[in-house]
Structure formats: structure tokens, C-alpha cells
Amino acid sequence: xxxxxxxxxxxxxxxxxxxxxxxxxxxxxxxxxxxxxxxxxxxxxxxxxxxxxxxxxxxxxxxxxxxxxxxxxxxxxxxxxxxxxxxxxxxxxxxxxxxxxxxxxxxxxxxxxxxxxxxxxxxxxxxxxxxxxxxxxxxxxxxxxxxxxxxxxxxxxxxxxxxxxxxxxxxxxxxxxxxxxxxxxxxxxxxxxxxxxxxxxxxxxxxxxxxxxxxxxxxxxxxxxxxxxxxxxxxxxxxxxxxxxxxxxxxxxxxxxxxxxxxxxxxxxxxxxxxxxxxxxxxxxxxxxxxxxxxxxxxxxxxxxxxxxxxxxxxxxxxxxxxxxxxxxxxxxxxxxxxxxxxxxxxxxxxxxxxxxxx
Numbered sequence: 001x002x003x004x005x006x007x008x009x010x011x012x013x014x015x016x017x018x019x020x021x022x023x024x025x026x027x028x029x030x031x032x033x034x035x036x037x038x039x040x041x042x043x044x045x046x047x048x049x050x051x052x053x054x055x056x057x058x059x060x061x062x063x064x065x066x067x068x069x070x071x072x073x074x075x076x077x078x079x080x081x082x083x084x085x086x087x088x089x090x091x092x093x094x095x096x097x098x099x100x101x102x103x104x105x106x107x108x109x110x111x112x113x114x115x116x117x118x119x120x121x122x123x124x125x126x127x128x129x130x131x132x133x134x135x136x137x138x139x140x141x142x143x144x145x146x147x148x149x150x151x152x153x154x155x156x157x158x159x160x161x162x163x164x165x166x167x168x169x170x171x172x173x174x175x176x177x178x179x180x181x182x183x184x185x186x187x188x189x190x191x192x193x194x195x196x197x198x199x200x201x202x203x204x205x206x207x208x209x210x211x212x213x214x215x216x217x218x219x220x221x222x223x224x225x226x227x228x229x230x231x232x233x234x235x236x237x238x239x240x241x242x243x244x245x246x247x248x249x250x251x252x253x254x255x256x257x258x259x260x261x262x263x264x265x266x267x268x269x270x271x272x273x274x275x276x277x278x279x280x281x282x283x284x285x286x287x288x289x290x291x292x293x294x295x296x297x298x299x300x301x302x303x304x305x306x307x308x309x310x311x312x313x314x315x316x317x318x319x320x321x322x323x324x325x326x327x328x329x330x331x332x333x334x335x336x337x338x339x340x341x342x343x344x345x346x347x348x349x350x351x352x353x354x355x356x357x358x359x
Contacts, residue, residue, distance in 0.1 A: 037182075040065040043081050043156045044186035049179050053077070066160075075164035075172050077179075082157045093131035094120060095340045096157050097150045098313045104135055104148070111137040116145075123151060124183040136166065145169035147176050154187040210235050211250050213329060218355035219246070220348060244337040244345045246352065250329040260330070263291060266302035266321035269332050273306045273317060285309040297356045299324045316342055320353060327358055 036053070039046040043065075052071055059067030059078070069076035091099075097118060104113050116134030123130045130151040137144050143166035150159050160183070162176040205223075209215035210233050219237055226238040226245055235248040256265070270288040277286035289305035299322050306317045316339050322331040333356070335342065335349050342349070 038066050038068075040079070040081050040158075042188065043158075044153050044184075044188045045079075045081060045156070045158050046184045047079070047160065047179060048182035049077060074168050075162065077160065077162050079158065079160045082159075084152070084155055084157070091157075091338075092340050093129055093150055093152065094118070095338045096152065097131040097133060097148070098338060100148060100150060100159055101133065101313055113137045121149070123149060123180040124185065125181070126184070128183065128185050143167075147173065149180060151183075151185060153185045155189055158185065207235065207237065209248075209250065213250055214358045215248070215250060215329070215331065216355075216357055216359060217248065217352055219352055239341075239345065243341045244335055244349070246349075247334045247336070248356075249332050251332065253328055253330060256330065260323070262300040262302040262321050262323035263293060265323055265330055265332075266291060266304045266319060269319045269321055270304045270306050273319070277306075277308050283308045283310060296320060296322050296353045301353075314339065318342060318349075322353075322356065324358070331356060 035048065035051040037046055037048045045065075047066070049068060050070075053068040053076070054071060056067040056069050056076065056078075064078050064080050066077055066079035101115055101118075105115065114136050116136065118131065118133035121130050121132045122128055128151050130149050132147065132149045135146040135148060137146070144163050145166045147162045148159065149161075150157060152158060160180065162179070164172050164176075203221040204218045205221045206216055206218050215235075220239070223237045223239055223246075226236040226242070226247075236245065238245045251265075256268075260268075274286045274288060277283035286306060286308040289307065292303045294301050294303060301320055301322045303318065303320045306319060307314055308317070309315075315336060318335045320333045320335075322333065324330065333353060335345070337345070
């Protein structure tokens with residue numbers, strides 16, 4: 001899922017690892033006599049680190065608000081901020097961390113980047129909600145371990161990445177936690193009105209089946225085709241920034257067991273998805289949630305969530321099986337996205353389902 005935040009992070013994640021490795025290898029001269037409290041101007045963010053930490057020359061011109069390293073080149077900090085946007089809305093800390101995770105893995109592929117354990121936590125004297133994960137990377141024979149922490153106020157997301165040589169990390173981890181305890185994040189102004197709009201409140205568009213049938217549904221006008229909708233391919237559209245993706249496919253009744261109920265159909269779809277995930281090296285940990293019976297567009301239906309991990313990032317695939325009593329097809333509708341996006345788009349997802357019809 002590449003939304004604007006992910007694309008931004010991908011552009012800088014590889015640079016972050018390169019900067020850290022280069023700085024540790026090359027060293028820095030000079031020292032500062034006094035402790036330093038560093039603020040990111042106009043964002044409400046500040047943190048206190050030792051005054052002896054030095055600027056990282058390799059970070060000059062890059063998108064880091066803070067870039068410092070210890071005089072012995074054994075540890076350092078890189079921090080950045082990202083403005084909240086109307087397109088992305090406000091994500092919980094753990095979901096923004098998931099986007100950073102994706103960026104670290106893709107941007108740091110050449111550095112053998114690997115993710116460690118993640119957890120919810122708090123930082124600063126005011127117990128600011130945050131999400132945190134360790135990570136590791138290596139280059140030019142140098143192993144580094146990272147402590148990545150994300151938090152936000154009413155206008156910005158903040159990513160604070162402390163790094164150290166792996167042989168030193170356990171010794172300095174406590175100091176990193178102490179520095180994070182000095183973080184202050186103050187609100188600087190409410191998010192824009194656009195950022196708080198309900199997704200799907202704009203005009204709608206009617207889209208048609210790509211399988212040559214008379215199926216139609218209504219989706220927001222700003223959702224776009226996600227894949228090539230060639231004849232016979234699933235009907236696939238994505239919300240802005242690919243926050244949520246909908247895939248619609250029709251199964252001919254003649255290809256299914258006679259008398260199949262909506263619940264049976266949903267279970268079959270979940271089994272198919274889990275089998276596909278288990279046969280792929282890209283997905284792990286596929287599990288099915290509770291089966292829920294409901295009515296969609298006047299027809300018997302059932303819903304089940306299949307969660308799986310994509311490079312350590314949890315994605316929920318919400319499967320809705322619609323057993324139309326009339327006509328020649330059953331319909332499967334899948335909404336895919338991070339858990340918070342399902343919550344954000346719940347009303348418009350329900351409206352899309354209710355709009356599905358044959359005419």
C-alpha cells in the first residue's frame with residue numbers, strides 16, 4: 001500500500017541507513033560544551049540529547065530535522081516530521097509505524113534491513129502515546145541496530161530513530177529511552193477541515209463488471225482503477241493513496257456446489273485466501289476471524305476478515321460473500337487495508353456494498 005506518506009518515507013529510508021553508515025565510518029570532529037535541547041521549528045516537537053553529540057555532515061540537504069552522532073561514531077539520532085494531510089487523515093501511531101516499517105524494508109533492502117519487535121509505548125513527561133520498533137541493518141561490514149519511535153500531535157507525525165553499532169546497542173538502549181523521556185510534543189493548531197471530512201462524502205461514480213455481466217456498483221468519484229480491468233479480471237478500485245482497495249469478483253453458480261449458502265461461500269473464500277497466502281513467500285500468518293451473517297443489497301450475505309502479515313505489516317482483507325438468489329452469480333467483495341483504514345472507511349464501504357446490483 002503506497003500512500004503519500006509511504007512514498008515519502010521510501011525516498012528517505014535508504015538515505016537514513018546510508019547516512020548512519022557513512023557517519024559511523026567517517027567520523028566527525030568537534031564538540032559542544034553544553035547540553036542541547038533541539039526543536040523542530042513550528043511543529044511543537046523538542047527533545048534533549050547530550051551536548052557532545054555532533055552534526056552529521058552526510059545528512060545535509062536531506063529531509064531530516066535532526067541528525068546527530070556521538071563523537072566516537074558509535075550512536076546517533078535521525079528525526080523527521082510529516083504534516084498530516086487531507087488525503088491520509090489521522091492514523092493511529094501503530095499504523096503510521098507500519099508505513100515506516102514498509103519504508104525501512106524497501107528503502108533499506110540493500111542494507112539487509114530487518115524488523116524487530118514492535119510495541120505500544122509512551123514518551124515524554126506527559127506520557128505521549130507512541131509506537132516503537134527495533135530494526136537492524138548492515139553495510140560495509142558494519143552492523144547497526146535501530147530504535148524507531150513514532151508519535152504525533154494535531155498537525156504532524158514525528159519519527160525519531162536512534163541508532164548504534166549492534167555491539168553497543170544493549171549498552172546504550174537505556175540512554176535512548178532517557179532521551180525519549182525528554183520529548184515534548186505540543187499541539188500547534190487543529191488539522192485542516194479537509195483532513196476531517198468523512199471519506200466518500202463527495203460525488204459518486206457508477207462502475208460496471210469487467211466479467212461481461214450486468215453487475216454495477218457505486219463508488220466515490222475519486223477512487224481510481226487499481227489494476228488493469230481487462231475482460232474477466234476482477235473489478236478493482238483504490239481509495240486516494242491506496243488507503244483501502246476494493247476487489248469484486250463474480251463466481252458462476254454452475255462452478256460452485258449446488259445450494260451453497262452465503263456462510264459456506266464466505267468460508268470457501270477465506271480458505272482460498274489463506275491457501276494462497278501460505279503458498280507465497282510474501283505473506284505470513286494468515287488467519288480468519290469470526291464469520292458474521294448479514295444482508296447486503298437485499299441478498300443473504302456473510303462476512304469474514306482474513307488478516308495476514310506483509311513484511312511484518314498487518315493487513316486486513318474483509319471478505320463479503322453475497323449469495324444472490326436470482327441470477328447466475330454469487331459475488332465476492334474484498335476490502336483490503338490497514339485496520340485503521342477499515343474503521344475510517346466503514347460507512348462508505350457499507351454504502352458501496354448496498355449499491356451492488358444487476359441491471
